Amino acid sequence: MLTTAIGVVVIVLHVAGVLAAMHAVMNTRTPQGAFAWALGLVFLPYVTLVPYLYLGRSRFHGYIDLHRARRGQIQALYAEHLADASPPVVSERYGEIARMLGARFHEGQRLRLLVDGDATFDAMLAAIGEARQCVLVQFFIFHDDMLGRRMQQALIDRVRTGVDVCVLYDGIGSHALPHAYVDTLRQAGVNIHPFATQRRSNRFQLNFRNHRKIVVVDGKRGFVGGLNVGDEYLGLKPPLAPWRDTHLEIEGPAVADLQRSFAEDWHWVTGVLPPLLKPAPARGTAHTLIAATGPADRQETCSLFFVALIHAARHRLWITTPYFVPDLAVMAALRLAVFRGVDVRVLIPSRPDHHTVFLASSLYAHDAVRAGIRVFRYQPGFIHEKVLLVDDDTASVGSMNLDNRSFRLNFEISALNVDRAFAAQVEAMLDNDFAHAHEVTEAEYEKAPYLRRLAMHVARLFDPVL
Structure with missing residues (x-):
């Protein structure tokens, strides 16, 4: 009887997993997210079915x-x-x-x-x-x-x-x-x-x-x-x-x-x-300009907001974010800015408040450094500010992080300001922040223990929900 009951439960879970995988393929916003959810739901429904109920819903x-x-x-x-x-x-x-x-x-x-x-x-x-x-x-x-x-x-x-x-x-x-x-x-x-x-x-x-x-x-x-x-x-x-x-x-x-x-x-x-x-x-x-973005918008407005600002930079682009998990469009825009000769800097935490996001951010930091983007870790404490400085006249202050939650899952708001005097104040503030930071090098990743590097790559698999 026990064996029969277990068999029934396993079958029910797999059927539910297949149905949930079909839902994920039809409704998840990105192909990467759809593939990740579908794979897990079909082959490991015991592990992924409950998380999907909480995190997989992409429409309301x-x-x-x-x-x-x-x-x-x-x-x-x-x-x-x-x-x-x-x-x-x-x-x-x-x-x-x-x-x-x-x-x-x-x-x-x-x-x-x-x-x-x-x-x-x-x-x-x-x-x-x-x-x-x-x-x-x-x-x-x-x-x-x-x-x-x-x-x-x-x-x-x-x-x-x-x-x-x-x-x-x-x-x-x-x-x-x-x-x-x-x-x-x-x-x-x-x-x-x-x-x-x-x-x-x-x-x-x-x-x-x-x-x-x-x-x-x-x-x-x-x-x-x-x-x-x-x-x-x-x-x-x-x-x-x-x-x-x-x-x-x-x-x-x-x-x-x-x-x-x-x-x-x-x-x-x-x-x-x-x-x-x-x-x-x-x-x-x-x-x-008040930029209010969210998942109810017809476009992925938060991600596009960052892409547009990055493309606008001609000689300087400084970004502070607690969670550095950029999507392909944002990372491509950052790489292109480097090729334009822009001074691209990203300031991130040196200590985690969410360990999975921190591990994924560390791998993206390594990729960014290899692409010529300068990445710094703030040392005194946890950095949570969401500020972006473009050239000598533009600064954005708000709630937007560089991660998939802000890009596609959260309602966010920022103030985009064009004013040289205000940009100079932001520059002075960020200069002080960078003065209290250590620059990330390729050695941070390369000298990390194998299991930690493996954990970074595993964490990045969860990009769609980070």
């Missing part, structure tokens, strides 16, 4: 259909209420990015570079404390720790003065957030919701996370970048401390596009729009 039609149907309506509504009266800024250098995203450059933005967690949350909490009408808050991660409770109290204080407060957090990114934390905010009057691409709870849905970090205060001051709400982002949690990250504060018409991105996600979750508030007039010098 309900969100896509509503997102595309309502996006135009929301954009029209926001244009009516928040439109910048000035004509669109024409920037043919990055025109393909604007056209791809249906976005625009706004001129006259006032920018403030926030170079670490202390500077970021000091500025952000101060701005929230000055709110008079509305605060919009969106983070991938909230933690119930010292910083999380500071943010919680700041939002409660604003609600008590009559300010509308809307909060989105990612249901998976904030999986450890206690219900009591959310309940305390909700009972105080904060309108708070978890983001998910399906309105009905789905325990098997781990992909398509909302990785955006947005704060907008009274429609006039906007914040975007790489930091979440937790003590580790202040460098208070070894062994990754000190934590290196960067955020950006924006004042000007581009803040309306941060509001619009938040509104699209908020409308999906709640069915209503947050308050519409006019941005501040143009009083700065920067031209800024």
Whole structure:
């Protein structure tokens, strides 16, 4: 009897594996991902079937259909209420990015570079404390720790003065957030919701996370970048401390596009729009485009965003990223930049927060070095910043990593800024970061033990879900 039962289970698993493999072939976004899933599901369903249920889903039609149907309506509504009266800024250098995203450059933005967690949350909490009408808050991660409770109290204080407060957090990114934390905010009057691409709870849905970090205060001051709400982002949690990250504060018409991105996600979750508030007039010098990307877009907009910026570089391209797992298009663009004579540098961590991604990144770092790309490892602590500097006038700050999750599976946002003064500030910041880094050589890979090199190659097989 036992043998018969085991045989039945094996047959059922293999049948389920074949059916799942057919689903993977039809629905996985890349041929490499489809092949990897199908191979594992057919021959090793005992190992791959459960992970596929969590990680293999590549479509979420309900969100896509509503997102595309309502996006135009929301954009029209926001244009009516928040439109910048000035004509669109024409920037043919990055025109393909604007056209791809249906976005625009706004001129006259006032920018403030926030170079670490202390500077970021000091500025952000101060701005929230000055709110008079509305605060919009969106983070991938909230933690119930010292910083999380500071943010919680700041939002409660604003609600008590009559300010509308809307909060989105990612249901998976904030999986450890206690219900009591959310309940305390909700009972105080904060309108708070978890983001998910399906309105009905789905325990098997781990992909398509909302990785955006947005704060907008009274429609006039906007914040975007790489930091979440937790003590580790202040460098208070070894062994990754000190934590290196960067955020950006924006004042000007581009803040309306941060509001619009938040509104699209908020409308999906709640069915209503947050308050519409006019941005501040143009009083700065920067031209800024808000690049909101995600898996509901018709194109792979995040990957193409990086490719376009890399192709635009003529003499310098500096990139910082915690996860260096580029796809073929991005890696090819980096190689071509080297052939153009561009100073291409990539700054990555020297210690892991996710071991599998770190191993895959190490192999890509080796490939990059062999292609003439200079790769550096940041030494003092973990580097999490997502910054890109092009030549002497362009800098992007946001939530986008150089990995498949950002390229194809996550909702991301960055501010692309064209301004020589701001680019000079970013250059000075990155100069300091590179001064605290060691350059990677081919010897790092070649002198590594065989089993570690094997682990790097195995880790790279998981590119589609890293």
